[in-house]
Amino acid sequence: MIGPVDSSKIPRYAGPATFARLPRLDQVAHADVAVVGVPFDTGVSYRPGARFAPSAVREASRLLRPYNPGLDVSPFERVQVADGGDIAVNPFHIGEAIETIEQAAADLQAEGTKLVTIGGDHTIALPLLRAVSRIHGPVALLHFDAHLDTWDTYFGEPYTHGTPFRRAVEDGILDTEAISHVGTRGPLYGKKDLEDDRRLGFGIVTSSDVMRRGVDETVDALRQRIGSRPLYVSIDIDVLDPAHAPGTGTPEAGGMTSRELLEIVRGLRGLNLVGADVVEVAPAYDHADITSVAASHVAYDLVSLLALKEGQ
Ligand SMILES: N=C(N)NCCCC(=O)O
Numbered sequence: 001m002i003g004p005v006d007s008s009k010i011p012r013y014a015g016p017a018t019f020a021r022l023p024r025l026d027q028v029a030h031a032d033v034a035v036v037g038v039p040f041d042t043g044v045s046y047r048p049g050a051r052f053a054p055s056a057v058r059e060a061s062r063l064l065r066p067y068n069p070g071l072d073v074s075p076f077e078r079v080q081v082a083d084g085g086d087i088a089v090n091p092f093h094i095g096e097a098i099e100t101i102e103q104a105a106a107d108l109q110a111e112g113t114k115l116v117t118i119g120g121d122h123t124i125a126l127p128l129l130r131a132v133s134r135i136h137g138p139v140a141l142l143h144f145d146a147h148l149d150t151w152d153t154y155f156g157e158p159y160t161h162g163t164p165f166r167r168a169v170e171d172g173i174l175d176t177e178a179i180s181h182v183g184t185r186g187p188l189y190g191k192k193d194l195e196d197d198r199r200l201g202f203g204i205v206t207s208s209d210v211m212r213r214g215v216d217e218t219v220d221a222l223r224q225r226i227g228s229r230p231l232y233v234s235i236d237i238d239v240l241d242p243a244h245a246p247g248t249g250t251p252e253a254g255g256m257t258s259r260e261l262l263e264i265v266r267g268l269r270g271l272n273l274v275g276a277d278v279v280e281v282a283p284a285y286d287h288a289d290i291t292s293v294a295a296s297h298v299a300y301d302l303v304s305l306l307a308l309k310e311g312q
Pocket residue numbers: 045046121122147149161162236238250280
């Protein structure tokens with residue numbers, strides 16, 4: 001196993017950044033888990049800039065340490081984890097970008113590598129789900145987000161960051177017995193948004209539900225719905241309150257704390273996780289790397305969950 005650069009020997013701020021100072025994919029014979037950037041933000045409806053998230057999150061991940069006490073695992077000793085670099089996506093053509101992302105993710109997964117991707121805007125969840133469903137069939141989905149992202153079109157366009165999960169249901173790549181939004185809040189276009197969303201099969205745990213029920217009850221309910229199904233986790237960083245994640249494109253007041261999000265993610269231990277993404281970090285709106293640090297820690301916990309599962 002090739003682990004991260006030892007920060008007790010080489011200062012953690014030295015050298016080019018890979019996620020958690022891990023080796024690059026081309027420096028290992030095989031990776032069980034890869035962290036891959038998808039610098040694409042052509043699908044946004046408001047503030048742009050998520051294309052810069054992969055490099056900002058890598059920079060913010062320099063302080064991650066190799067033992068994860070929250071999950072009692074040293075993920076980089078348990079399985080080979082590597083930084084897969086960025087997928088080179090066309091910023092001028094959303095349709096082509098979606099195809100490139102699906103193919104790149106499918107190629108990596110064909111080698112037996114599980115992916116944690118760093119967006120990019122939420123458009124990228126669609127091709128990533130398409131790629132995992134090629135292997136696993138329809139997957140359960142846990143979607144952490146202030147937004148539903150099940151709207152139909154924006155300006156007549158079907159592929160945007162507000163529409164990936166409607167397209168995914170239409171594609172038949174989600175197991176609609178087990179798809180949930182977590183952290184939903186904020187104004188909608190109309191009540192119909194919620195009716196359409198329910199008709200697609202989604203369950204909703206709002207941000208207020210999390211606050212009222214607490215982490216443990218929330219986790220229990222989510223786990224029951226998911227069972228042993230293959231599970232994909234998509235985390236829009238705007239699920240966090242703007243106080244915890246100012247650096248994002250469509251912020252909504254009244255969100256979860258980063259502590260709540262991390263605890264819920266850790267509560268997914270033992271489930272059949274097959275892939276995950278962390279999207280919508282927009283570094284230009286960030287302050288003191290608050291958002292990139294939160295995203296790097298969430299990604300670290302997702303990698304740890306995969307390491308626990310893959311290293312069995
Ligand atoms: N941040 C994501 N993924 N979607 C937000 C879309 C909200 C809107 O423009 O109405």
